[in-house]
Amino acid sequence: MTRPVPAAPPAMAATYVFAICRHVDEGVLSRLPGITTAPVRTLPFERLHAVVQAVPAAEADRRSWTERLSDPGELERCVRAHHQVVTAVAAHGPAVPMALATLYRCEERARQALGADAARFHAALDRVGGRVEWGVKVYVSSASAATEADRTTVAPARVPAGPPVSGAGRAYLERVRGTHRAREQSRRAALQAAEETDRALRGLSVAARRLRLQDPQLSDCRQAQVLNGAYLVDEDQTARFTEAVATLGQRTGALIELSGPWVPYSFAGEDGAHGDR
Incomplete structure (x- = not known):
């Protein structure tokens, strides 16, 4: 019929x-x-x-x-x-x-x-x-917990010139510096993890794109995003790719979020939008 x-x-x-x-x-x-x-x-x-x-x-x-x-x-x-x-x-x-x-x-x-x-x-x-798209996002890990005083006080950008500070003041400044160092080390580690993750996954992909980072306020995650990647992967390489993501998370200690497989929106080469066509 x-x-x-x-x-x-x-x-x-x-x-x-x-x-x-x-x-x-x-x-x-x-x-x-x-x-x-x-x-x-x-x-x-x-x-x-x-x-x-x-x-x-x-x-x-x-x-x-x-x-x-x-x-x-x-x-x-x-x-x-x-x-x-x-x-x-x-x-x-x-x-x-x-x-x-x-x-x-x-x-x-x-x-x-x-x-x-x-x-x-x-x-x-x-x-x-014969290929699918996988999304991989890497987030900044939380820095060491700060003291209540550190959380509620704005730290000076540098030690002001003037008379030597007291022992208590010196201890406070050292705590502030320590908090700043911990945050900076956490940020650098996250950026390094993002680069390592992207580099490794590109080696397992046919093509890859780094997408615009998402605002934490638009997602349920309160941590800052340092990588928002899309990877075009042969379907028969799915297991290898997902295992690599898990291994990278363990090795770097970063929070890595994997999503997919998706229809390859990021690699279709279509940038069209509504218009009078």
């Missing part, structure tokens, strides 16, 4: 693009909700398939999407829906994830713009095929 082909979107609709792939299971797409109520389907171009969904024209302008993504609840819904589609597509073969809210004003414009980038998409698919 021939499976019915999803109907093309109405003329007055924008086209949202989730991912680019070479092969896709239409049956898998039909079970995905996506961003809107329209069916998730494919748009063929240049021996490739774009996984797309129609968005009503009235909801597709920059202002509408800025407002939508400014709402935390709606942002979370869109991120989850986008990732769900990308993950489902990548489970059946290499996929190039597109940025959240990649929109074209119509289907024909999407086909033309994506077709112009076909060579880059083919190269990206070759690069990520």
Whole structure:
């Protein structure tokens, strides 16, 4: 029995693009909700398939999407829906994830713009095929506990010139200096651990990227982040890679957080974003 082909979107609709792939299971797409109520389907171009969904024209302008993504609840819904589609597509073969809210004003414009980038998409698919992305984060270890006086008093940057300080004052300054030294040693050790970790994991990866460090206030971790790395690893090297991360944590004494495996977002080479395309 021939499976019915999803109907093309109405003329007055924008086209949202989730991912680019070479092969896709239409049956898998039909079970995905996506961003809107329209069916998730494919748009063929240049021996490739774009996984797309129609968005009503009235909801597709920059202002509408800025407002939508400014709402935390709606942002979370869109991120989850986008990732769900990308993950489902990548489970059946290499996929190039597109940025959240990649929109074209119509289907024909999407086909033309994506077709112009076909060579880059083919190269990206070759690069990520049979590979996954792992995230590795390294955090600064806590310095030795300071005394209550040290925690509540601002330490001078240097010993002021003047008469010699008393024994009690000298002891206080030594405690302050000791606290500063401990913190500086902890910071240097963490930076060294970050460099050692990154260097070792690059040797086990096909490609690697150092991403922007995350603000501690945006995560549950109260410690400062000194490495936020993404590593593209052959699937058959997964065990070796994860074991290396565990060994590095034990050897350096650093707090190392491993996440993944992920669809290779960081290595897809797609920097697109919403626009009037």
